[in-house]
Amino acid sequence: MFHRDLLITWGGIFRKYQKDQTIFYEGDKAMFYYEVIEGSVKMVNVNEDGKEFIQGIFKRGESFGEPVLLIDEPYPASAVANEDCVLIRITRENFVQLLKEYPDIHLSFTQVLAKRLYNKSLMSKEISSYGPEHRIQTLLQILKKNISTANTDKLKVDLSRQQIADMTGLRVETVIRCMKKMQEKGIINIEKGKVYF
Amino acid sequence: MFHRDLLITWGGIFRKYQKDQTIFYEGDKAMFYYEVIEGSVKMVNVNEDGKEFIQGIFKRGESFGEPVLLIDEPYPASAVANEDCVLIRITRENFVQLLKEYPDIHLSFTQVLAKRLYNKSLMSKEISSYGPEHRIQTLLQILKKNISTANTDKLKVDLSRQQIADMTGLRVETVIRCMKKMQEKGIINIEKGKVYF
DNA sequence: TTTGTGCCATGACCGTAGTCATATTAAATC
DNA sequence: GATTTAATATGACTACGGTCATGGCACAAA
Numbered sequence: 001m002f003h004r005d006l007l008i009t010w011g012g013i014f015r016k017y018q019k020d021q022t023i024f025y026e027g028d029k030a031m032f033y034y035e036v037i038e039g040s041v042k043m044v045n046v047n048e049d050g051k052e053f054i055q056g057i058f059k060r061g062e063s064f065g066e067p068v069l070l071i072d073e074p075y076p077a078s079a080v081a082n083e084d085c086v087l088i089r090i091t092r093e094n095f096v097q098l099l100k101e102y103p104d105i106h107l108s109f110t111q112v113l114a115k116r117l118y119n120k121s122l123m124s125k126e127i128s129s130y131g132p133e134h135r136i137q138t139l140l141q142i143l144k145k146n147i148s149t150a151n152t153d154k155l156k157v158d159l160s161r162q163q164i165a166d167m168t169g170l171r172v173e174t175v176i177r178c179m180k181k182m183q184e185k186g187i188i189n190i191e192k193g194k195v196y197f
Numbered sequence: 198m199f200h201r202d203l204l205i206t207w208g209g210i211f212r213k214y215q216k217d218q219t220i221f222y223e224g225d226k227a228m229f230y231y232e233v234i235e236g237s238v239k240m241v242n243v244n245e246d247g248k249e250f251i252q253g254i255f256k257r258g259e260s261f262g263e264p265v266l267l268i269d270e271p272y273p274a275s276a277v278a279n280e281d282c283v284l285i286r287i288t289r290e291n292f293v294q295l296l297k298e299y300p301d302i303h304l305s306f307t308q309v310l311a312k313r314l315y316n317k318s319l320m321s322k323e324i325s326s327y328g329p330e331h332r333i334q335t336l337l338q339i340l341k342k343n344i345s346t347a348n349t350d351k352l353k354v355d356l357s358r359q360q361i362a363d364m365t366g367l368r369v370e371t372v373i374r375c376m377k378k379m380q381e382k383g384i385i386n387i388e389k390g391k392v393y394f
Numbered sequence: 395t396t397t398g399t400g401c402c403a404t405g406a407c408c409g410t411a412g413t414c415a416t417a418t419t420a421a422a423t424c
Numbered sequence: 425g426a427t428t429t430a431a432t433a434t435g436a437c438t439a440c441g442g443t444c445a446t447g448g449c450a451c452a453a454a
Contacts, residue, residue: 045322053325055318067311070304076318099307103300106307107267110296113310114264120317121252121273125242127324128250128366132411161432169325174411176433193420193432329441357401368442373403389450390402396454403448412440418433424426 023079030068033095039085154196220276230292236282351393
């Protein structure tokens with residue numbers, strides 16, 4: 001989100017993470033602002049019996065885990081490398097200072113939070129009020145909207161069924177069954193297991 | 198959130214709403230920043246068969262519906278007067294201008310969004326991963342934390358079972374049954390139907 | 395006191411998504 | 425190309441929360 005050079009001048013340091021490596025744990029005190037340089041990161045909750053809930057997936061250029069830098073709360077979820085990736089981080093203090101010194105950046109940061117809140121509202125409405133099929137469709141719509149820039153034709157969905165399940169609070173089998181139905185209805189295409197929406 | 202006088206100088210106007218009156222509808226374009234002066238407001242989604250999902254309840258001094266003022270999206274939920282209330286509103290343009298002119302206010306606004314995002318994370322994790330009882334307990338904890346200031350003794354919960362159901366994505370009957378179990382376990386007290394946590 | 399209203403309470407039944415077990419297909423590794 | 429590994433697929437069974445119907449209690453207004 002911030003310009004790379006700016007982060008470096010504010011003491012930003014790069015670090016590599018391997019797939020499935022944890023960046024921070026749920027419950028940890030927040031010390032750094034993180035931004036994805038390469039690869040992707042998921043923020044995830046794991047409950048007692050190992051079931052995951054993915055709060056969000058963050059790609060190149062996106063930051064994550066910042067809200068708790070501004071309020072005195074521990075991380076509500078863990079951050080895990082979704083694939084091999086490179087992150088840059090700056091300290092909490094520098095991050096806050098940076099917001100104060102660059103009002104424009106602060107505003108665009110506020111917009112990022114607003115957008116996230118908006119998406120979370122959409123998703124929690126889904127999860128609490130609708131059936132699996134509807135939930136999946138909404139998730140796909142949100143993804144498409146945030147990724148493709150006004151591209152009308154079908155977009156390859158680069159999420160596994162498991163990931164979709166973990167983002168909608170469903171089980172893999174349910175997702176698979178629903179997506180099969182959705183294919184029959186012509187909502188999505190499935191070719192060799194890959195989904196196009 | 199903002200100081201009342203400040204809002205007035207920025208063109209703030211007061212308006213009364215009666216219980217159950219709608220302030221704006223899901224899908225509307227956002228035109229104003231609203232703040233609660235008296236009473237309370239709920240932001241709510243209603244699905245086809247009339248089931249409600251309450252995204253949040255906002256009390257005196259709190260603002261609502263602001264995220265979409267900063268991004269180009271329609272309201273993700275409707276705002277309805279939870280009881281008779283008085284609101285103050287200023288235009289979108291003035292709101293944005295206000296943020297730009299008062300960096301301190303901007304920062305505290307960002308903190309409000311961060312806090313809301315944090316709470317939404319907690320709640321969506323619950324809704325998607327845990328059973329009814331756990332969900333209700335977490336909701337109560339969030340409420341207590343945000344209301345009572347370090348008060349250790351039991352707090353009267355001023356939510357109806359229906360409201361709890363609408364905030365957790367459950368049905369009234371399920372909430373009632375669960376809360377009875379929770380009473381037996383000593384997690385909550387119920388006296389004359391009123392809940393103490 | 396009576397009537398009314400809103401919320402709380404409880405039981406019986408039902409349906410959907412979860413669970414578990416097992417194939418099958420795709421793709422990565424050698 | 426052969427072999428291993430991961431992801432997708434499918435079936436049978438089950439449990440949990442939803443649904444619907446009905447009743448009771450608390451409190452306010454007539």
